[in-house]
Amino acid sequence: MTAPGRRSSTFTRLLRHGFTHPSAAERLLESPELAPIRNDPVLLEALGATADPDLTLDGLVRLVEAQPDPTAQRELLDTVIAAKPLRDRLLGVLGASAALADHLARHPGDWQALAMYEPRDLHPEVEEFEQGLAGATDPVSLRVAYRRCLLSIAARDVCGTTDLAQTAAELADLATATLRAALAIARVAAPEDASQCRLAVIAMGKCGGHELNYVSDVDVIFVGETADGADEAKALRSATKLASHMMRICSETTVEGSIWPVDANLRPEGRNGPLVRTLSSHLAYYRRWAKTWEFQALLKARPVAGDIDLGEEYVAALEPMVWKAAERDNFVADVQKMRRRVVENIPVSELDRQLKLGPGGLRDVEFAVQLLQLVHGREDASLRSGTTLDALQALAAGGYVGRADAAQLDTAYRFLRSMEHRIQLYRLRRTHLVPEDEADLRRIGRSLGLRVDPVAELNREWRRHSSVVRRLHEKLFYRPLLDAVAQLAPGEARLSAGAARERLVALGYADPAAALRHLEALASGVTRKAAIQRTLLPVLLGWFADSADPDAGLLNFRKVSDALGKTPWYLRLLRDEGAAAENLARVLSAGRLAPDLLMRAPEAVALLGDGDGGTGLEPRSRAHLEQEILAGVNRADGGVQAVTAARGVRRRELFRTAAADIVDSYGTETKPAEADQGALVDRVGGAVSDLTAATLAGTLRAVVREGWGDTLPTRFAIIGMGRFGGHELGYGSDADVLFVHEPQDGVDEHEAAAAANRVVSEMRRLLQVPSADPPLLIDADLRPEGKSGPLVRTLKSYAAYYRRWSLVWESQALLRAEPVAGDAELAGRFIELVDPLRYPAEGLGDDAVREIRRLKARMEAERLPRGSDPKLHSKLGPGGLSDVEWTVQLLQLQHGWAEPGLRTTRTREALAAACAAGLIPAEEAAILDEAWVLATRVRNAVMLVRGRAGDTFPSDARELAAVGRYLGYEPGHVGDMLDAYRRTARRARGVVEELFYGG
Template sequence: MANPQGGRRSTVTRLVRHGFTDTAAADRLLAAPALAAAQSDPVLLDALGATADPDQALLGLVRLAEALPDDQRGVLLDTVTSAKPLRDRLLGVLGASEALADHLARHPDDWESLVTYESADLHPATGEFEQALAEGVWGERGAALPRPDALRIAYRRAMLGIAARDVCGTTDVAETAAELADLATATVRAALEIAAEEAPEDSSACRLAVIGMGKCGGRELNYVSDVDVIFVAEARGDTDEGKALQAATRLAARLMRLCSDTTAEGTIWQVDANLRPEGRNGPLVRTLSSHLAYYQRWAKTWEFQALLKARPMAGDTELGKAYVDAVEPLVWHAAERENFVTDVQQMRRRVVDNIPAAQLERELKLGPGGLRDVEFAVQLLQLVHGRGDESLRSGTTLVALEALAAGGYVGRTDAASLDEAYRFLRSMEHAIQLQKLRRTHLMPESASEVRRLGRSMGFRGDPATELRRAWRRHAREVRRLHEKLFYRPLLDAVARLTPGEAHLTAAAASQRLEALGYADPAAALRHLEALASGMSRKAAIQRTLLPVMLGWFGDSADPDAGLFNFRQVSDALGKTPWYLRLLRDEGAAAENLARVLSAGRFAPDLLLRAPEAVALLGDEQGLRARSRAALEQEVMAAVGRHPDPESAVAAVRGVRRRELFRSAAADIIQAYGQPVGAVPEQTGTGLVSGPAATAVDRTGDAISDINAATIAGALRAAVRARWGDELPTRFAVIGMGRFGGHELGYGSDADVLFVHEPREGVADEEAAQAAFAVANELRRLLQLPTADPPLLIDADLRPEGKSGPLVRTLASYAAYYRRWSLVWESQALLRAEPVAGDEGLGRRFVELIDPLRYPASGLGADGVRDIRRLKARMEAERLPRGADPTLHAKLGRGGLSDVEWTVQLLQLRHGHEVAGLRTTRTRAALAAAAEAELLAAEDAQVLDEAWLLATRVRNAVMLVRGRPGDTFPAEGRELAGVGRYLGYGPGHAGELIEDYRRTTRRARGVVERVFYEG
């Protein structure tokens, strides 16, 4: 005997397996008399299970079958069970759209519109839709109906076919959107025809054109969306213009009501004319000349952005085309408006800010990572670059995105990601709207609706979870790329160029190069030709970059060198896929590179030795100096990977080269970012503050750390080559002078002392030999011939100078300093600081020398006289012959030596009792002296300002000339380069010289009073 309970469980299991959620209702509906002819056919259940919502699809099928007469019901069910294309289309629509199921229940004969399945039916355009609507309104179907209702029914009937192709995958989301826009176009034309029928006198009085805007204009319409339009009219014949506009306004208003009014047959959609001049406050209809007058005088940036999608849609074809032809030049010159890019960016931010907080996380369209992010980014790129590139002038987002990628304005990977995400989000939006044919862009909250949406998007395992995961992934990618493209610094710079500047012809380029200050325009043109000629993607991106970069090069003292260096770097990296993409897309990379390449020889020479360092210019983090610990870790790892000391030190030099470039690039970029002639600020301690002071301190720290790490790496290589992991004696390198003071410049030598201490059980002679050998090997390795900036090791500040041993034990240093130390050696030790080698030994050396450099009794009168005598002798003997003492940054009047000796004298005299003076850094000691009132705050500021300026001059000379120097360059371009680095614009190098003389003269006055005591 059969088990009814078991049969029931089997039925429930089968229904659940096919995706039904209300199995009781489904079981009852499947047994409905209206489906009697199809109940036993297994394909029906499979087909229902393939829909977005099997429960809804089954209910819709039963309602449709019940609405049909018996004979037609049989035809329906027979066709459903035997014809797979129709079955998939009909059930797919019923499962995806409750609203279209309602339509079929009211107009059951319309199911037959889904029967046709031929190639001609796959992609209907406006003409096919016009024909279908005409048959529904003026043909036999609409004969007994009021025209507006007939139009609504015919519109829904046409939408059935679009939805069927959509849910069955016959069309993709872009084709569906285009079909919806074409159906909207046909509908507006039909509505205008109905309005003209109702008021023939109005129709004969005017020519009226309807311009499609927004998504309809771009042929990317949603299932339910406002159809944005603009109306333009002209008088017909002898009609008075005023009367013609009144007639056109009545026609336009009637057209809008026909589409927007709600009757028993529902509504079609709202026709929105608020994009017209003055919005809802302006006249509904204007003449062409009135439109143009408004756009030329009053229009805001967003109005030109909206006009990008304008296309003639209905009405007078000739007038519509004339309107679009007239406004098109205005659209493609809108980017030249002041603050254009900023205005568009602010408008997008306002859209996000106006989203209710409760909806922000559900917004598919307006929220961050939504459709608007894609559309705004694409439109901004179009408006900026489309002025000279007509291939970008499409009103359709995905077509424009493809053109942007083809032209090199957007990376192909980025474009593909945006395309995929946009299609996904539009598919979600379509599926949400299709369900009830309501205008919404919000993710549904109901679990059943989210499940249906997930199934409609093809997710079957856990539809809701899978949908949310995919949505979040696409939204994150959209937001990332929106931020990258929409806020691209290059955009604003390109927008500020005129079309002729942005797309250079040879003649225009030559004139512009001369205007920008290029000394050899012919050579510059050759570089441009080499970089940008041809049809390659590389050339296309260069054509986008170069017009802007020419201006940045032109802002420097040597534009020709900047362009030449750019060509060299581009040639070196031309086949590297990330290089041009970095310049086009990432942060301020292009402008940073232009500044660096045109600021002198030092940084470009480093970059050409390691072109991949361009990647550092893409973001702020890339330009931040790395810590000494991080550098040492990298250097030691590099040494460990190489078997011989020479190759190990070559790898260490590679790290140094990159880090020197990082420091120089940061220095140049910061300097170029300062206002011309920026005035130093004063801190409470009397020291100078502000970006320039910060840059000097940062550069000194960075170069000192780079050189310390380099020496540590070379020391490891020297030890490992002969002794393995451990030297027989502890060995430390002590930084002296500017090295110990963290004040190295780009061209500074590294002053050092070497100290060692035998390990337990090692004979003194063996330890001494090992220490001497490793010191010499260290110096040899660092002096190997190389094209990199040299790191010269100078050990002449050791006891007995060049005559003394290169390396001493700690005990030997102690004995020497106890018996023989002179006051100048105590002064030199003020800057001593361990920089490499054994840390414990370095600390003990510092403990040894502290009593010498900060003597408990201070510096006696004899010591003070010795210091002053040494300083006077140095001024007399060491200044180069013929050098101008007012312009020598190191030894000249009020220069580095004057300031440093003054500070060091204060340290020797008061360092024991003033803790702040116990520092190797000049500026820190100067601040401590002011704080302890050993120096007036005004005097401290004067000395600090001079020291900073002299240091910046030395750094500038090295950056510009590529070799160290203590005086201003004599050659005009080099002097201009130094001036530009220091904040002096073209033609103001003379002011720099005068400012330097005035600053150092004041400093020398303080030195005379404080150091020489008058």
Template structure:
């Protein structure tokens, strides 16, 4: 005898009652106890088994004991019966009413064989007294008896199906397909009963089209069965008679399934997905359906039709209906706002969930089944227009096709499949208990324990169930957001259906129409990218139709496609590359814009293809400290100076790409671009200085450096105003450390500077950093590096006003902090004289400016459009600001800055220049600086002339934010802005 404590440890909750019940099983107790204990609810399984025994005994004395004896000898049947009794109170009730049905579970094929759909149909028709061959009622069976028989037969087959599901774990998709087949057979049988009620039923051909889950072969245990009715007049029948007969048949069919009788009910049949919903006629002809869908149907109706499937009645008519709607369904994504409509509809569903259910909704809630279904259906409708392999009504089958076709990543697809299967199984178990239509996870401990055990969770089932439920919901929500709101979807949906997936046959004409200058060359690139049957080629065929459109929107589509090919050849087999472009449409669109606009950025991407990842990240320039920290971390692992500088230049190359991409796609302000480039140069020079110092010290066998060095930024670099093509104008200063000989310190400093310049000029796969020291005292003839004292002596004896002007932009940026501070103390009184510069010096500055304007303008250059030396160009604005600084910085602290715009603002605040004139100069400086940067980005190399080439000029206009075809407007704006600035310069600088 088993004790109550042992039974509790085995899984029973009420050990005392369980022990009494087990004792009633007699000789069958020992072999059946383990089977009962393995059930989802052992106590309910035992109670249900005893109810079935009692029911059998009430029919025939001893029948219950005979059943127990058979169960004791048949482990498979015992397992199936106990599984059903422990999971479904409703099926237990059915067995108590029809105890003979327990024998259905003795079928040894239940574990391995799914009942054929036609066999289920024949059984249901036979139960209601209809001819299985014709589905026509056979006289003799009363209507009420047929309706009850329909319910009993439905439960009998459902009992077998539930046993397969619970005991043999057939899989949620197989179980749902079986339930769908049973529903289809039930509809056929109900239609047969309806024919017996409608005298003139043969006046109409009526087809029943399953929608929703039944149409998709994924019905729940208990769910409304969504249908649409379509009819045609039978031969010789009038249209009015056919409509009346079809309407009566459809109405009776719905009542037969949903009415409550002594044998219960089956499920409601819902026809509200029909045209015009509940306000529309219950059934329509094929032509009437077509007219409605072509003129009036809304987006959601086409989404619903995705699962339409003929299941009962005139199947030939049903197939004609599906053939009629198919082209409409698979072109629905081309409707204006289609993707947004579907997304908005999903949000409305979530918003309308009662607050009390929101966190426990398996179907409709955030992270629930609807999130998976909507994401899959949206992908199907957008991509299925051109790829027939995606046109499946079943969610899991469609998801598998999306994975196979490269539309969904394998890892994402597997997680989504796993989560959907778990949620559907959980939903089935919740509904199976009472055979009630519910999608809400119960909150009570007993129900959660039963559900958890039904899913195979026997250790802390309620806790483990809650953990898995929350994990899968979280994954579904994450993947839903990723797939359902994928930016690429909206772009693909806008393409005409045949062009949504690349076909090389039609590609050449398409390329020419999009504006590619060399369609044949572009076609060769496409052939390389899409040839073969690999997953990479599949994803490329999905991406390229949209990318081709985006390239076509850029100034140079051919260059964009060619650049994409080169980068894809570098990264095509890298797991993240195409997945990122497919799943993060903003990255793909940014990449297309960059490749079709900027040779500079394209060259960087080809050298640094991993930089594609950056397009999905922040494009704000790094600080000098962050860049330097990364450079130092990399150089610590380098064995040679050459290897170390390669690592430093690699970081610089990547950050140049970040700044360029931020300029191109995020509209980074031109001042921030200059600051970002300057800070990056600071970090590069500091890292190079450290590497060079170590290399020279090591090569000379020194234990420590005999000199301290500092780097002084000059020119636009000193002003934090570097452009993409700027050299790094610098001066070098050193001082001997205590105890070191002056000659040794000088020799060391000179060698370090030479090594810095050598390392930064080594051939490498990044834009060169030209370190230009020509602004040092005595220019090219002077020593490369001097002490602070040497600089002081030179400036005291020999310097000219232009050198003091150059010092306005001097900014110590690298090297020893103390030495940098001392150099600043030396030059501040020189560049910011307390009493300003003399009138003669002002005349000299103007004379030098006139000479620069006349002599340095390149031959053939257009003075109106030369960016640096043209009228109202950079030199005009900067010389004007610098003259004001030299005249007034001694008394106006705000002018003591190397930066042009802050100095200009300070001059306006001190009323040295009117606010209006200051704004005019600032606007010109910003515009010309932007144009200069844009020219370098477009051409891939620096230039100081507004491009004359029409394509380059158009590209510059696009970089500046002008719409396509606005090159002339850009030029006019440039000329107007610089003309106004030049007028201010004439007034402020020359008068």
């Protein structure tokens, strides 16, 4: 037994050499077989230089013990002690990979594969690996031979004899040799099938790109043809058998485990398509059906096994299609959508540890490089490499990517891939998750040369490189565009004018020449403004490109910057407040209404920031709005100035509402799109209705103040009707109202009537004074006798009319009556007057119900515009707003007297109350609610996009796409949007037929 003093000395030496469990290591070294190691300071130091000394020693002990006899043990130890190259390679592998240590313990003679150190062994290619696999005749022996070859690759990697790119290329070459060996085994097993067909194996993904991981699916596509005049169907069956057998040989688990899965899901139609197709069948599919991502995948296609001539025919035939992929509609949007979809599918618990798929991960680099290759590789063949780092270098050399950016990205990619290699090498498992265990992090850090504080250094370097990738990912597309126009780095290769236009077209810009002029105006020069805009534009351009109209977004940004560029707070806001720049980009590229409002009040940009606790886009209350407008009116000199002040508030608040609607509908990087579409609709309707009420209150005050001072001869109130009374106004809605007055005590009725009529006329005149602001039209056609009746009546006159002449449609219209401005007490008495009409005791008689149905049918027949598609008319079409509202209002008229919840002016509230009262099943209520919300969203979208109201989807393709983006549809999916609208409306119409028309 070791003496205490001796033990303490060994313990201390082991601790000093990096062992984390020195007591266990000391016990292992007490074995007589390891005396040469225990007494050799050089060997102890070599153990301490590995990624995990404890793991290394454990693996070495197991390897020594596995030797067949003492002579073999001494040979192994003597060679390890005497031959430094072998020592470094063997110990390096044992310290980095428990899986390869297990392999050596099972196959104790394989350590000799590491003993060779000849020049050709430094960078072997496919032929050398084929020699290493030559003796394999079945899946088990192939697996053993594969691991033996993998040993030498890992040894070169961990010792630094090869760099990341060389290691990845060697792994791809070993995979190529393995596929060839597996196919040879399959051919021997089925010689008749082998003679019937030509079969080519096309490597895809990282194997095709010569940049494979230690453990990865090997993606392939199979191409088959007949051989010796055989029948095509028979040849394809034979080729399919061979391909399937080859895949099983590599993928199936044996007593030695499996090699890796062979994945053929990148083939046409994926797993639903035939495993093997002829070349002509492949071409037919790619010409007619292939999606953008499939051409992106073909960037890395490379024939590796089987009939290489056939494989090269395949690649040559498809290559022209690959390099025309950037001409497809929505090309960039499709690629970016694919990337977003990958990120969205990552479990939230894994997102921060995802080395490959998460933000700032390896896939960001690969997608960015591939996108630029596809855009510019049409004209520049030097970019047509399947290897990410080679392609990145070519992009930098051609000026398509800034050299400094490319260098940073290259360094980050190499570090992240090296990390990925070390993680996978440990257990030889397919994973891209950074482990959480400190011992694992320590081993990975030490294997990458981080020795002072491996865990802290590894985390710091990982986060730093991920941050670089996140920062450069989007910038890669846009920074060279700015460099091309700003011309601030004379020694740097830059995009040619043609390449710049090419990139802008691919990014969705319809007028690239104009876009370049805007970029030059924004980014050129040495002013502080230009410098900040050069920093902001790469990100802004990405957000513009994500919209349906990038050109409009960029043009509008230039206009806003021209108006506010010298204002100190403007650029500071965009630079320093995270949400402001993205919110602005979304708003400027979403349509005409919000930018038009902003151009007339550019200072409203401040609403888009994070200030005030992020409440800049929260709608203001009616009381707050009315207070501000009345204050402006009281300061104004005359009625026109007073209404101008009210319009200024209205303009700003319409912008606030529209901007909030756009931002929440589109979502941002920091805030995903809000799921509750009904809440968005309610917010817009409430905000616009409150703003209209406050504007009318201000206009009324202005008219009274200018004509009569503080006291009007008659009490005066405005009653909101229609959508106004229902708190459901859209951006372009008219304000339906009724005017009611009552003479002041002692005032002659004629004088009071004249004053009331003068108030109404003056209000309408002032609100119709020509202005660039969106109009606010007062519509009083719902008054008694319609257009033929007086504009304003006394309360007594309303009572007399409704008592003698009221029709059922007027009772229906009064369901939306609600006070909005003027004398609150008088308005309250008006509501008391009309309540018995709109909530008639015992409901409606059969004649009244028939009359309502007749009026509805007549309206459908007469009011739908000629030439419009009724199924897409959001107001009057089947399942549109009118259908839902008339159905709900019929329920209110029939049951409002008995159900207090139905006594509301708001459609959705009344529908919910009808459901709660059991008047409509929950499922049918949900169908009507969904249809009403969608139709309202469509109307709001049309106004936002076109700047003018409309009830149908736009015919212009770009406007239609913008409506689609607002409604949550990705570019290229407007057909899905229209189908979804028709489907929703059709379901609602079915409910209306049952509830309103009685089946």
